Amino acid sequence: MGKRLWVERNKDGSWDAFSDDGAHIKFGKGKGQFSPGDLMKIALAGCAALSSQMAVERATGEGNGARVIVDGTYDPDGNAYLDFDEQLVIDATDARLTPEDVEQLRKRVKAHVEKGCTVAHTYEQATPVRMTVEVRH
Secondary structure, eight states: OOOOEEEEEOTTSOEEEEETTSOEEEEOSSTTSBOHHHHHHHHHHHHHHHHHHHHHHHHHOTTOOEEEEEEEEEETTTTEEEEEEEEEEEOOTTTTOOHHHHHHHHHHHHHHHHHHOHHHHHHTSOOOOOOOOOOOO
16 A cells, blocks of 8 residues: 545635645645646646656756646546646756757656656556445444
C-alpha cells in the first residue's frame, strides 16, 4: 500500500485532504476550489512534471521546468472522463539548443514520462476501486 490519505469536510462545504506525512490541500465544488476531476488532471500533470524534471533541467539548467497543461473530455452521461490531452511546454529559449538538441530533448522528455509516470500508467488501464462503508453508531 502507498501513503495513507484521508479527507475531511469543513463547515463551509469545502473539503481538506491530508496525508500521514503532513501534506494538505483544500478542494470542493465551489468557486476557486479544485474539484475531484481537477485533482485527477493535476495528478497527471504533476506526474509528467516530476518525471520529466531531470531531462528538462539537464538541457535548460537547474531550477528550470516545464509547464504541463492537461485537459480532458468529460462524458456527463457516464460521469467519467473519456480521455486526457497533456501538453508539456519547455521554455528553452536561453539554453541555445540546436534543432538536433531540441529533437533529442523532446524524445528524452517523452521517454522519461512514459517510463516514470505512475498516474498515466494507472489511467491507461482499468483500475479496480474497492470501497467499504463503515457507519459508526
